[in-house]
Amino acid sequence: MDKLIHATAADGTVRVISAVTTGIVAEAIRRHGTSPTVSAALGRMLTGTLLLGSTIKEFDRLTAKIDCSGEVGGITAEATKIGTVRGFVKNPIAEPPPKANGKFDVSGIVGDGNFVVIREAGFEIGFRPEPYVGSVPIVSGEIAEDFAYYLAKSEQIPSAVLLGVLLQNSEPFVAASGGVLIQMMPGANDHIVTMIEDTVSRAPHVTELVKEGAGPEDLARVALGVIDFEVLDERPVSFQCTCSLEKAAGMIAALGEDEIRAMIEEDKGAVMNCGFCNETYSLATSDIERLLGENR
Ligand code: ZN
Numbered sequence: 001m002d003k004l005i006h007a008t009a010a011d012g013t014v015r016v017i018s019a020v021t022t023g024i025v026a027e028a029i030r031r032h033g034t035s036p037t038v039s040a041a042l043g044r045m046l047t048g049t050l051l052l053g054s055t056i057k058e059f060d061r062l063t064a065k066i067d068c069s070g071e072v073g074g075i076t077a078e079a080t081k082i083g084t085v086r087g088f089v090k091n092p093i094a095e096p097p098p099k100a101n102g103k104f105d106v107s108g109i110v111g112d113g114n115f116v117v118i119r120e121a122g123f124e125i126g127f128r129p130e131p132y133v134g135s136v137p138i139v140s141g142e143i144a145e146d147f148a149y150y151l152a153k154s155e156q157i158p159s160a161v162l163l164g165v166l167l168q169n170s171e172p173f174v175a176a177s178g179g180v181l182i183q184m185m186p187g188a189n190d191h192i193v194t195m196i197e198d199t200v201s202r203a204p205h206v207t208e209l210v211k212e213g214a215g216p217e218d219l220a221r222v223a224l225g226v227i228d229f230e231v232l233d234e235r236p237v238s239f240q241c242t243c244s245l246e247k248a249a250g251m252i253a254a255l256g257e258d259e260i261r262a263m264i265e266e267d268k269g270a271v272m273n274c275g276f277c278n279e280t281y282s283l284a285t286s287d288i289e290r291l292l293g294e295n296r
Contacts, residue, residue, distance in 0.1 A: 053079025
């Protein structure tokens with residue numbers, strides 16, 4: 001099962017969040033039918049958003065978006081405090097040739113554009129002040145670097161981010177996925193910051209470790225090197241959407257009577273698709289007639 005931990009180091013001046021997300025990425029690939037390069041891009045985005053989203057308050061929602069000119073067209077991921085994440089891409093089948101080093105050309109399908117983070121407060125309890133929106137240009141397109149750049153520029157939190165997805169040729173197409181987010185809080189000692197930057201730059205690929213059975217605590221250890229840390233909590237995390245047949249029916253019920261009658265008479269029912277999870281909901285004419293009856 002996928003897990004995420006929160007940890008602190010250097011007397012609370014360094015915050016560490018790490019997660020194993022193999023199951024989450026497998027579920028996203030299964031639902032969206034993404035090509036290998038898009039799977040790597042979406043998987044990194046889901047993991048990064050989950051790590052960042054775990055720092056928000058209860059009832060809040062965090063969305064990270066890449067609006068880009070590259071072939072993937074755009075990537076959106078949304079996470080909650082309780083450890084659920086969902087996401088999608090505009091073009092699931094973009095597949096350029098691999099880079100010279102054999103790696104998936106994620107930055108190649110992302111191209112230029114903006115990296116946007118939207119923080120919505122009180123979302124689940126219906127209290128919705130203006131969302132906070134932060135946006136920076138895409139600096140790398142490899143996604144981990146873009147999360148780090150966003151945090152440094154837009155939220156003034158110097159950060160190091162490691163994200164990785166290791167694919168395989170057979171189902172579930174993901175051998176390993178995981179990530180680490182390290183944030184230097186105010187008061188962090190320069191020497192510690194340099195040590196962490198140095199360790200992270202030489203850290204082995206997180207996916208190789210996850211494939212060998214490493215958990216989130218092992219990933220934090222690799223990213224921090226010799227620096228001691230304390231795990232504050234551990235929680236399960238999962239790909240989970242908020243859509244349902246009831247919500248789909250509710251959206252139809254909210255339409256005007258003429259529109260609903262057209263669905264019954266002309267379309268002989270309604271089919272709705274959730275962009276976030278690619279789930280399809282079908283309502284028969286009898287279901288829609290019942291909604292019309294409840295509407296009066
Ligand atoms: Zn959905």
